[in-house]
Amino acid sequence: QKEVEQNSGPLSVPEGAIASLNCTYSDRGSQSFFWYRQYSGKSPELIMSIYSNGDKEDGRFTAQLNKASQYVSLLIRDSQPSDSATYLCAVNDNTGGFKTIFGAGTRLFVKA
Amino acid sequence: GAVVSQHPSWVICKSGTSVKIECRSLDFQATTMFWYRQFPKQSLMLMATSNEGSKATYEQGVEKDKFLINHASLTLSTLTVTSAHPEDSSFYICSAPWDGNEKLFFGSGTQLSVL
Numbered sequence: 001q002k003e004v005e006q007n008s009g010p011l012s013v014p015e016g017a018i019a020s021l022n023c024t025y026s027d028r029g030s031q032s033f034f035w036y037r038q039y040s041g042k043s044p045e046l047i048m049s050i051y052s053n054g055d056k057e058d059g060r061f062t063a064q065l066n067k068a069s070q071y072v073s074l075l076i077r078d079s080q081p082s083d084s085a086t087y088l089c090a091v092n093d094n095t096g097g098f099k100t101i102f103g104a105g106t107r108l109f110v111k112a
Numbered sequence: 113g114a115v116v117s118q119h120p121s122w123v124i125c126k127s128g129t130s131v132k133i134e135c136r137s138l139d140f141q142a143t144t145m146f147w148y149r150q151f152p153k154q155s156l157m158l159m160a161t162s163n164e165g166s167k168a169t170y171e172q173g174v175e176k177d178k179f180l181i182n183h184a185s186l187t188l189s190t191l192t193v194t195s196a197h198p199e200d201s202s203f204y205i206c207s208a209p210w211d212g213n214e215k216l217f218f219g220s221g222t223q224l225s226v227l
Contacts, residue, residue: 090216
């Protein structure tokens with residue numbers, strides 16, 4: 001069974017620090033990787049997508065992908081209290097049809 | 113980004129009744145939509161894939177006769193929870209892939225509470 005694994009946390013960082021969120025996936029053939037942010041009681045919101053090895057930066061967010069290690073990470077620089085949420089790692093099922101498999105999520109707390 | 117509208121946002125119903133949840137893509141056409149269920153502090157679990165013009169595809173363990181899905185048009189999919197019971201209480205979320213790619217845009221979710 002294809003799986004996406006995340007540390008559930010909570011991960012607590014002080015305001016202004018770098019938050020590092022990690023994810024591993026089981027399907028070596030996966031091609032598309034995503035990070036979603038979910039606030040409590042709300043639906044997920046896409047914040048990053050990455051498709052090739054290396055780093056991808058978007059503002060304070062950097063996604064990192066290492067297909068050889070089947071590892072995806074998300075770095076949040078200058079963390080703000082408003083970043084406190086659950087971050088879901090997601091991998092597209094490579095069998096097609098856009099079926100996305102989600103990790104259980106990592107809860108992040110940014111302390112003011 | 114794309115907008116997916118879902119309603120109602122929350123519903124409370126008695127055990128044994130049926131509840132319909134609507135999911136609409138507001139500014140794009142969605143031949144495929146996905147329905148997820150999320151229990152507290154757990155991840156999203158895909159229930160079924162809704163296909164416009166054809167039958168939905170259900171994930172293993174999801175009762176298709178209990179969770180009826182109708183994809184009536186390119187912008188509307190509905191999920192009906194039939195004969196709801198307290199164990200069906202959950203957060204139900206729809207999503208649609210946008211612009212032919214794999215990025216998912218989610219509806220705002222429906223919190224269902226069955227008494």
